[in-house]
Amino acid sequence: MLKTKDLLGIKELSGEEINLILDTAAGFKDVLGRDIKKVPTLRGKTAVNLFFEPSTRTRTSFELAAKRLSTDVINFSVPTSSVVKGESLIDTALTVQALGADLIIIRHSSAGVPHFLSKNLRASIINAGDGTNEHPTQALLDAFTIKEKKGGIEGLTVAIVGDIAHSRVAKSNIYCLTKLGAKVRLIGPPTLIPKQIEEMPVAVFHSMEEGLKGVDILIMLRIQMERQGKGFFPSIEEYSKNWGITSERLAHAQRDVLVMHPGPMNRGIEITSEIADGPRSVILEQVTNGIAVRMAVMYLLAGVRRS
Amino acid sequence: MKILIKNGHIIDPSQGLDGMGDIFIENGKIKEINMKRKAHDAKRKELLKSSVRTIDAGGLFVMPGLIDMHVHLREPGFEYKETIKTGTGAAVHGGFTTVCCMPNTYPVHDNASVTEFIIRRAAEEGSCTVLPIGAITKGQKGEELAEMGTMVKEGCIAFSDDGSPVMNSLIMRRALEYSRTFEVPIISHCEDITLTDGGVVNEGLMSVTLGLKGIPAESEEIMIYRDIALAELTGARLHVAHVSTEGSVQLIRDAKNRGVRVTAETCPHYFSLTEDAVSGYDTNAKVNPPLRTDIDRQAIKEGLRDGTIDVIATDHAPHHADEKLREFDMAPSGISGLETALGLSLGLVHEGVLTLKELIEKMSLRPARILGLDDKGLKVGSVADIVIVDLNREWKVDPGEFVSKGRNTPFNGWILKGMAAVTISKGRIYEQ
Amino acid sequence: MPKELMNEHDIKRALTRIAHEIIEKNRGTKDLCLVGIQRGGVHLAKRLAAEIKAIGEKDIPVGSLDIALYRDDLTIRKEQPVIRRTEVPFEVTDLKIILVDDVLFTGRSIRAAMDAIMDLGRPASIQLTVLIDRGHRELPIKADFIGKNIPTALSEVVEVQLREEVGRDRVVLKKAKKGA
Numbered sequence: 001m002l003k004t005k006d007l008l009g010i011k012e013l014s015g016e017e018i019n020l021i022l023d024t025a026a027g028f029k030d031v032l033g034r035d036i037k038k039v040p041t042l043r044g045k046t047a048v049n050l051f052f053e054p055s056t057r058t059r060t061s062f063e064l065a066a067k068r069l070s071t072d073v074i075n076f077s078v079p080t081s082s083v084v085k086g087e088s089l090i091d092t093a094l095t096v097q098a099l100g101a102d103l104i105i106i107r108h109s110s111a112g113v114p115h116f117l118s119k120n121l122r123a124s125i126i127n128a129g130d131g132t133n134e135h136p137t138q139a140l141l142d143a144f145t146i147k148e149k150k151g152g153i154e155g156l157t158v159a160i161v162g163d164i165a166h167s168r169v170a171k172s173n174i175y176c177l178t179k180l181g182a183k184v185r186l187i188g189p190p191t192l193i194p195k196q197i198e199e200m201p202v203a204v205f206h207s208m209e210e211g212l213k214g215v216d217i218l219i220m221l222r223i224q225m226e227r228q229g230k231g232f233f234p235s236i237e238e239y240s241k242n243w244g245i246t247s248e249r250l251a252h253a254q255r256d257v258l259v260m261h262p263g264p265m266n267r268g269i270e271i272t273s274e275i276a277d278g279p280r281s282v283i284l285e286q287v288t289n290g291i292a293v294r295m296a297v298m299y300l301l302a303g304v305r306r307s
Numbered sequence: 308m309k310i311l312i313k314n315g316h317i318i319d320p321s322q323g324l325d326g327m328g329d330i331f332i333e334n335g336k337i338k339e340i341n342m343k344r345k346a347h348d349a350k351r352k353e354l355l356k357s358s359v360r361t362i363d364a365g366g367l368f369v370m371p372g373l374i375d376m377h378v379h380l381r382e383p384g385f386e387y388k389e390t391i392k393t394g395t396g397a398a399v400h401g402g403f404t405t406v407c408c409m410p411n412t413y414p415v416h417d418n419a420s421v422t423e424f425i426i427r428r429a430a431e432e433g434s435c436t437v438l439p440i441g442a443i444t445k446g447q448k449g450e451e452l453a454e455m456g457t458m459v460k461e462g463c464i465a466f467s468d469d470g471s472p473v474m475n476s477l478i479m480r481r482a483l484e485y486s487r488t489f490e491v492p493i494i495s496h497c498e499d500i501t502l503t504d505g506g507v508v509n510e511g512l513m514s515v516t517l518g519l520k521g522i523p524a525e526s527e528e529i530m531i532y533r534d535i536a537l538a539e540l541t542g543a544r545l546h547v548a549h550v551s552t553e554g555s556v557q558l559i560r561d562a563k564n565r566g567v568r569v570t571a572e573t574c575p576h577y578f579s580l581t582e583d584a585v586s587g588y589d590t591n592a593k594v595n596p597p598l599r600t601d602i603d604r605q606a607i608k609e610g611l612r613d614g615t616i617d618v619i620a621t622d623h624a625p626h627h628a629d630e631k632l633r634e635f636d637m638a639p640s641g642i643s644g645l646e647t648a649l650g651l652s653l654g655l656v657h658e659g660v661l662t663l664k665e666l667i668e669k670m671s672l673r674p675a676r677i678l679g680l681d682d683k684g685l686k687v688g689s690v691a692d693i694v695i696v697d698l699n700r701e702w703k704v705d706p707g708e709f710v711s712k713g714r715n716t717p718f719n720g721w722i723l724k725g726m727a728a729v730t731i732s733k734g735r736i737y738e739q
Numbered sequence: 740m741p742k743e744l745m746n747e748h749d750i751k752r753a754l755t756r757i758a759h760e761i762i763e764k765n766r767g768t769k770d771l772c773l774v775g776i777q778r779g780g781v782h783l784a785k786r787l788a789a790e791i792k793a794i795g796e797k798d799i800p801v802g803s804l805d806i807a808l809y810r811d812d813l814t815i816r817k818e819q820p821v822i823r824r825t826e827v828p829f830e831v832t833d834l835k836i837i838l839v840d841d842v843l844f845t846g847r848s849i850r851a852a853m854d855a856i857m858d859l860g861r862p863a864s865i866q867l868t869v870l871i872d873r874g875h876r877e878l879p880i881k882a883d884f885i886g887k888n889i890p891t892a893l894s895e896v897v898e899v900q901l902r903e904e905v906g907r908d909r910v911v912l913k914k915a916k917k918g919a
Contacts, residue, residue, distance in 0.1 A: 001819040011516070027805065027822035036858045039808040089633050110634035111518035112588030131636070133518025168518060196512045296822075299808075304819040 002300050006118045006125040009134035010175040018179060022144050024296035025289070031068065032292055042069040045302050047103040048096050049075045051128070055107060057263060058128055058138075061287070062105045065294035071302075074099065089113065090120060097121050102302050106130070124301040126294075132166050138262050139172035141293040143180060145286050146217055149258055154181030159211055159253075161187045161243060162221030162270060163232075165194045169262045170221060174202060187211035188243055191232045208243055212252040219260045220245055220271050240269045247274055258282050308734060309333050311354050315364025315695060317342065319371050319685040320664045321672050329354060330369060332691040335734030340687060360736065364695050367728055370667050371684050372404025372435075372692030373649065374674040376494075376572060377469070377548060377620035379641070380406070380437070383424060384413025389625040389712045391425065392432035397623070397645040397711035399434045399737040402727030404692035406435060406623075406645075407678070410442040411470035417442035417453040422461040435732040436692070438678065440494065443468045443482045449475050452482055459489045464678050467494035469548055472530055474500060479534065483543035492544040492570070492677060497530035497555070498596065507636055509597040513582040519635060524552040524603070527596050531555050535562045538569055546677060547571040549622050551596040553606035560615040570677050571610075572618035575651035576642055576717070578607045584717050590631045590638035592717040594624070597640075608660050611669065617677065619669045621648045625713020643713030647704055649696070651718070653725030656698070663698070695729040702726055744889055744897070745910040750870070753886035754783070757868055758790035760884050761837060770863065772800045772834050776852050777823045779841030780804075782903045783870060787839060802827035804838075809851035825855070832860035837884075841899040843869040846880030871910060873897050 002017055010018070031039055047066040049059050059075065066073045076096065087095075096104060101123045106114050111131035118125045129135040146153055158177050164170045164186050174197075177184050184202045186193055193204055205211030212218070223239055233239045250257065259271075259281045267273050275281060310332040317328045317340070328342035331354045341350045355361065375398065381389040389397075391408075398406050408425065410416030416425065422439050429437035441463040445451045447470065455466060466486060472495070473479040479495075486493050503522045508514050510521025531547055535558060538545035550556060550573045559571045576594060581601050584592035592598060610616040624641025631638050652670060655661045661669070675683040682690050704721045706714035730737045745753070765771055768791060775784030781803040788801045804827065807820040838852055853865060870886035875893060887910075891897060894915045902908050 024822045027808075027824060030825055031808075034859065039858070040854065041808040041813065088629070108634070110636040112635040115588050116634065131518050132520075171515075171518060194515050196510075196515045199512050299822070300819065303813045305814050305816060 001304060005301065005306060006114070007136055007297055007301065008114045008118060008125065008127050010136045010139050010172045010179070011134065013136075013179070015179045018140070018143065018176060021140055021293065021296050021300060022147060024300060025140075025144050025293045028295040028299070029289070029292040031295070032288065038068055038070060040070045041299060041303055042066070042071040045071045045102040046100050047071045047073050047105065047298065048099070048101040049073065049077075050092075050096060050104055050106045051076070052078045052108040053129065055129070058107065061290045062126075062128065062294055065291045065298060066103070068291065069295055069298055071103070071298065074101075089116070093117050093121055097123055103298055126297060126301070129168055132168055132171070134172045134175075135168040136172050137290070137294055137297060138169045139176040140297070141286055141290040142173055142219065142260060142262070143176050144289045144293050145260065145282055146258065148289070149282060150216065153177065155183070156216040157183045157185065157214055158217040158219065159185040159187055159215045160219045160221065161208070161211075161245065163192045163223055163227060164188055164197065164221070165192050166224070166227070167221050173219060174200060178202070185211050185215070189233055189239070208245070208249050209252055212249060215253040215257055217258050217260065218245065218250070218253060219262075221262070222264065222266055223270050236269060244269060245271050245275055247272070250275060250280070260286060263287070309357055309359045310691075310731070310734065310736065311358035311361045312364050312369055312693070312695065313351065313355075313361060315367050315369035317369045317685060318663060318667065320667060321371075321684045322686050324685055325664070330685065330693065331358065332731070332734050335691055337685065337687055337689050337691050340685060362695065362729060362736070366697070368663065368696045368698060369685070370694050370696055371671045372694045372730065372732060373402045373670045374405040374678075374680070374683070375403045375621050375623065375645065375648070376407045376618055376674045376678065377574075378406040378408050378623040378645065379411065379625065380408040381412065381625065382428060383421065388627050390432075391428045391437060392434075393710060393712050394623070394625070394645070395429065395433040395435045395437060397643075397709060399730040399732055400710045400727070400739075401645040401647070402649045402694040402696065402730055403645060404435045404694065404730060404732040405438060405680070405683075407438045407440050407464065409440055409467060409469045411447060415442050415446050417445050417447070419454065419457040419461040422458050422463055426462050434735075434737060438462070438464045440465045440467050440469075442466065443473055443493065444478060447471050449473045449478055452478070452485060455485060455489060455491070459491060463491070465492045465494050465546070467496065467548065469494065469496040472496050472498045472500060476533060476537065480537050480541060483537055483541040483545065487541070487543050490544070490679070492546040494546045494548050495530070495534045496548050497527050497534060499526045499529045502526040502529065507593060507597070508585050509582040509599045511582055511600055513585060517585065517588065519585075522597055524554055524599065527552055528554040528558060531558050535559070535567055535569055539565075539567050542568070545569045549574050549577070549596055549620075550607065550610070550616060551577045551599050552603045556606045556610035556615055560610070560613075563615065570617045570673075571615065572620040573607050573611065573616050574620060574622045575644060575648050578604055578611065578655065579651050580604075580717060588635045589717065590633070590635055591642070591715050591719070593635065593638055593640050594642050595640040608655065611655065612660050617669065617673045619648070619652050620674070621645055623711070623713075625711050626715050627712070628714055631715050641713075641715060642717065643706070643709065643711050643715050645711060646709050647716060647718050647723065649727055650702070650704070650723030650725055653698065654723065657724055691731055691734040693731040694727050696725065697728045698725050700724070700726055700728070741898070741911040741913045743909060744871075744912050745887060747908040750886070750908045750910065753870065754786055754790055757884045757886060758787055758794060761787070761868070762791065762794065762796060764866075764883070765835060768796045768799050770833065770835050771837060772802065772829065772831070773837045773839055774802045774804050774827060774856065775839040776848060777803060777805045778904065779899050779901060780839045782901045783841060784839040787837070787868070800829045802829065804852055804855055806848055806851040806855055809854045811847060811851065827859055830860060831856060831862045833863050836862045836865045837868055838865055839868045841870050842897050843867070843872045843880070843882050844875060846876045846878035849880045850878055870899055871897055
């Protein structure tokens with residue numbers, strides 16, 4: 001059983017809890033392989049996707065996961081809601097609770113919003129991304145993918161490449177992989193890697209060729225076009241030339257390296273089509289595993305007695 | 308009203324007083340100070356007979372009333388957060404008999420009619436003396452100087468654009484030069500807004516872990532460096548508001564050693580808390596400048612101890628509960644500090660960082676000197692602004708009990724040792 | 740002091756008898772398969788498959804079924820059930836399923852198991868085998884093949900210990916622990 005009623009971040013999870021989620025996800029992956037991809041486990045429960053930031057893929061993944069558990073799903077995305085009319089966050093949250101939500105999946109541009117909801121609502125809160133803080137289910141599905149393909153995570157060398165400073169996926173992955181015993185490397189320009197991250201158990205590289213030596217798993221992060229023109233790097237082209245993954249660069253890593261990406265990809269910028277579609281890529285499996293992992297999280301939070 | 312404070316330990320370093328004695332107050336002024344010497348008992352009998360109200364200060368310290376150089380009273384314009392009435396009520400509750408209110412009201416206090424308004428409202432409803440601080444620039448926009456002369460005439464004792472820095476160095480230079488006409492200090496909110504860049508907490512491990520945008524220490528230090536250089540250039544009186552970092556303390560220490568006319572203040576939260584207080588995204592710990600690291604905290608204490616930092620002020624910044632009950636990024640910065648300041652500051656005395664006399668300097672005597680107030684202190688003829696302090700009484704911080712409308716404090720639940728038992732402002736008694 | 744209801748030999752004899760009964764009732768092993776309910780039922784199903792083979796009949800397929808996701812008491816139980824593997828590596832449609840569990844009590848686990856099986860396909864029939872039937876049914880569920888009928892009090896606990904899990908075969912009757 002998970003210790004708290006919410007999944008706010010990997011920071012708050014112990015290694016045991018992470019493994020419980022991953023083992024449970026394995027059981028749910030079976031369900032996804034059947035003809036009838038549905039179980040009645042959370043029948044009668046209501047899940048609300050409360051997305052203050054646009055996202056089709058993550059929202060759809062949670063929606064499918066909820067439906068596979070027979071949960072009723074409501075999608076509440078900001079542009080179509082009263083938040084635009086000036087309703088406060090607390091009022092939106094209480095309204096959603098009054099609608100009978102058992103699970104609230106929240107994505108917001110401000111860090112700490114899931115924690116705020118957790119303090120003020122009875123429902124179980126699942127963080128689907130809060131500002132530059134965390135995106136825990138992404139890290140869990142990444143860990144699940146690695147474990148499935150490699151048999152385990154301990155001792156593996158994992159490199160995360162890209163805009164670490166602004167990436168909640170990077171942060172959650174750093175916490176998750178280090179808790180499971182992997183060796184984590186960060187690769188990117190100094191402007192995109194915060195100084196203080198060296199106080200975490202990670203190794204920082206600014207050169208791809210150096211950083212990829214002996215790497216078992218490569219996680220490529222999306223470079224956001226909006227970062228251009230703010231002084232983080234001179235141009236997307238220069239970024240791509242220095243930190244994009246190409247077949248030549250990939251040769252520095254282990255022969256059986258896995259290439260992962262949380263999506264959506266900028267083909268030709270941080271990753272070439274050759275690699276994205278190639279034999280080392282597990283990017284599409286990450287998507288499938290995402291549903292199983294999210295089912296596991298929902299089951300562990302809502303499929304249990306809460307006093 | 309004739310009041311006798313008897314049996315207290317009277318302590319005022321500016322008057323050389325440190326011993327048992329009585330104080331007699333008449334018509335809002337100190338009439339007699341009767342220290343325990345030869346003719347003491349006879350004199351006391353005489354005073355007892357004529358007093359209307361006697362306060363037994365046995366076991367307590369009788370000190371000059373505290374002066375807070377940095378308070379946001381929010382009136383005019385933001386009365387939902389605080390009013391002059393509730394703010395000064397909170398002040399006397401915390402042991403303060405004089406507060407200086409910052410100009411970031413609505414409208415901004417950048418002209419004499421707002422000065423007049425504040426002084427009038429304080430006379431009507433204030434529990435203690437209110438000395439207004441006017442804006443340096445019109446609208447606090449940092450572009451044109453406000454009419455310092457007319458504001459001083461109406462009652463302003465200093466100028467500041469607090470809440471914002473004066474980013475334009477030329478304007479800051481002119482402001483410092485011009486202020487010399489009136490011999491008033493310019494109180495600088497030192498922050499390079501471009502470096503702050505929307506940050507909400509200290510830039511450090513905490514900001515990375517929590518995913519919140521960080522404000523580097525350098526944002527404060529760069530402006531302190533600039534303002535000290537301009538103060539040196541112009542010969543004006545610079546007072547640095549809310550110092551929070553080790554680097555800032557060092558810059559001020561060096562400037563003082565060079566003989567620059569700079570004074571500095573810090574706030575209780577900078578020597579009581581670190582950036583760890585923000586964990587869990589507690590908006591009550593969101594303040595500008597932000598709470599820093601433990602190294603900075605120790606440097607602030609050392610700066611107080613060695614005299615680099617002259618004053619402890621509260622930067623009392625009350626906000627409505629609704630405003631703090633939201634996304635961390637969007638919540639306004641500020642701590643409601645008038646009612647916890649003395650308790651937290653006495654902690655420094657209990658710790659041995661400051662003696663009680665030094666604390667009185669930081670919280671009463673030095674502010675009076677910096678602001679040019681000469682009718683303070685425990686001497687015959689002064690205004691009866693006195694605080695009677697129980698040094699050892701333990702109490703629990705409960706914002707529900709605050710007189711201030713602002714309940715935004717990160718000290719909720721803390722047990723503090725020491726408090727103001729009785730505050731007398733202009734001869735009026737305020738008891739706990 | 741827990742009371743021993745069946746020892747190692749009793750269990751072996753019961754399983755041998757049940758194996759014969761299954762074959763007799765179904766007139767052979769055509770279209771038969773065994774599906775054990777996690778965890779006790781899975782071990783028993785595998786043993787029954789071995790018994791059936793030993794009698795000289797064919798190999799019949801064996802699967803394991805996790806019913807946690809189909810339980811009706813998820814938000815009432817104090818402990819959240821662990822999700823185990825469901826491995827039914829054959830098509831169940833048109834097969835005669837022998838569902839195997841260790842103890843038959845309220846019947847709710849069997850109800851959940853039947854729902855789980857229906858989501859896998861459309862079996863020709865489902866027959867229920869249990870080692871122990873302890874009474875106190877709350878649903879209209881009946882076992883077709885029973886190792887032993889044991890009347891019990893609601894406050895008692897029937898525990899089937901199997902060598903695959905704890906190293907020995909035994910069925911014991913215990914007084915209920917507080918808060919069970």
